[in-house]
Amino acid sequence: MTATADAEAAVNELTPLAEYLGSVLRRLHALPPLDLDLTQAYGNVLAEDVVATHSVPAFDQAAVDGYAACWEDIAAGGRGVGYLPAQAGSPGGRVVQLNVVGDLGAASWRPVRLTPGACFSVAAGAPLPIGADVVVPVEWTDQGMASVEIHRVPKRGYSVRKTGEEILAGTLLARAGTYVSPALVAVLAATGIGHVVVRPSPRVVVVATGDELVEVGRGSQPGQVVDVNSHALTAAAAEAGALAYRVGICDDDPEGLRGLLEDQTLRADLIITTGGTGTGPGDMVRRILSRREGNRTGPVVFTEVALYPGTALGFGTVGPEEVPVVCLPGDPGAALVGFEVLARPVINMLAGAEPVFRPGVRGHLLETISSPAGLREFRPAHVAERRGGGYTVQPLRGGPLALSGLAEANGLLVLGERVTTAAAGSTVDVLLLDRRR
Template identity: 90%
Template sequence: MTTTADAEAAENGLTPLADYLSSVLRRLRALPPLDLDLTQAYGNVLAEDVVAPHSFPAFDQAAVDGYAARWEDIAGGGRGVGYVPAQSSRPGGRTVRLNVVGDLGAASWRPVRLTPGSCFSVAAGAPLPIGADVVVPVEWTDQGMAAVEIFRVPKRGYGVRRTGEEVAAGELLARSGTYVSPALVAVLAATGIGHVVVRPSPRVVIVATGDELVDVGRGSQPGQVVDANSHALTAAAAEVGALAYRVGICDDDPEGLRGLLEDQTLRADLIITTGGTGTGPGDMVRRILSRREGSRAGPVTFTDVALYPGTALGFGTVGAEEVPVVCLPGDPGAAMIGFEVLARPAINLLAGAEPVFRPSVRAHLLETVSSPAGLREFRPAHVAERRGGGYTVQPLNGGPFTLSGLAEANGLLVLGERVTAAAAGSTVDVLLLDRRR
């Protein structure tokens, strides 16, 4: 790889991305915890460790439909081995015949005891009779009702689930910071937990700004640009797990922008704006939110970051509640990359999720690429696992600004500030994107 000087970003008056992210994320705190009913906890992050109050299974039970028996009664004095025909494990090739003394279903509750030479017909989930240490599947028998013939000898313990076999009472089920998945909900419910303390899903409001913007359902034309940003970023926030609200389009009207943001602080844990972060004549967001009032600086600081695409980013707070606000560029590609590097980690931090950044891998680059000096570039790419281990990454056509490339990508190729060219065959960093396909 060809590299620039270490101080390239500073010489250009740009803030290194890592420094900028560190300064922003230090100002955020996870949302206060809530005690939620288990049915509402999915998608949130645990705010404290969870310990099992009861064992699971709660009692010895049958794991399959069949016949609960004593293993010594069917194994021929211990000579049987697992999963073999009974006649090959017993003298003379005889099958085993046991008396069926009762039926047990999942709702049975009275304790019963086995006597030598007897068994119970049991359904999966039924409590085991006292003395039973094996359940013979129905398909290994003649399915008799008063007496049953057993053709195969299972291993001792087959078809049996013992108390606490999966989870013991007092066992740590999940640590603080764990994402509440459907499977975790099942484990919590099975061990008797009805409420958990979680970090709530952040409420994220998305606002697109600009006089030129028009809503979807029409094509862009000179003087009009279809608002793709607010729709895309609402979906992106929802993908992270936020409760995302698209406000829509706000014109470049100072009072209208102030009033809109003030109103949204009543229902938002984070506000994301797009557009107006530059220094041009129409960049109203930067002009209004960074304006000094008396001796005080504005509530939002705009920083030129060593990031490509989209160097101009804003962060601060708005309203009496000091709700965090992230200001992203207006170009759709730059807005999506800005969301990935800044807004997404902010949402994860508010939610108490760890890690806050996407997972990354080192991958074998399949095509030589160039990159702007002094900027950290995030380029849409396709990453694939290599046969035998490792990854390959193919940059997608069009560079980082193309929406079609972002839509197709399952990763973002990352080229550091000091990289001006990366040769095919070199090893590079790739962020892995969520893709449900």
């Protein structure tokens, strides 16, 4: 058998990425729900539908500072209204004059009623007096205190916020699976909701393995590699909405690795390891986690996936609590791509978040690129909207293993297993990275 035939046979033995992800995600369930105070709910995902308990606004109120009046009193032919001599710019050549019988602020609570030819000075948010159906903005008047001259007549209902105009009691505010954003917190608070039932943010522990690893703050030397992954993956987990904890470096020591993982199962909903997923003599993570020893660890299944970069991925559970564990490759580029492909969907499943995967678009490729046969490649790219609609996709330098390209990317270009060459001008799929700029 030729070398080419050997390579093709090896590729054919790889598990398709979609099949692998489906097998992993089917094993997961969202974390048990918690009833949280509204101030603590931000960043979590609702576990139940939420319905408004009160209307917004809760009462008829002024939308601006001005004068609350009856529209008929200030319109032509109104009741008991005083008119001043005609002035330039006034409607119908007349200036309407009303008596100001009181002031109402946002804290006013006693009900008051309008009488013909009268109005109340009101602040924005103040309850409207009975009989008022319009608020004249202060800039349309002479801002009088005992009486006011109205230089411009608004339409009926102007600057009035009616009870339930925005939200009626009983309205569905958000469905289960909705992310609790600051704006949603505001809506919930406005409708009288102080507690919500949410899925807690998963607690994710990140461990980097390898005798060669050294802490950041110095350059790599022969036989040493700076620990990039535990820092990068902890940041990625936090960006995905998890409560992320960096444990740091674990040497390739079987007992040390077992003990560390057992300790972390007490505080983790998910453990992410990086390094040691291959089949070489130094790949301790695979050798330790893929075999069961009593109830202490395992089993974690390591699978050769049709993915580039980083074909070797591991998933399973550890400890008596059966805490999920995701094992990613040691190369930083492959680890970050592996996080996007596998770890992020796992975090979203535990959090009860929908959708599980990043949003995607299709765009026009700006340059011709090649891709490994039989592997689904994820390559850093810059996505831009085109004038007139659609997107352009610019692959970034260095390919999927280059950290500089990943740092600049706002998308991951996806090339399918059957694609070996993507020509400039062709349409390609891109996952959008919603990183803040």
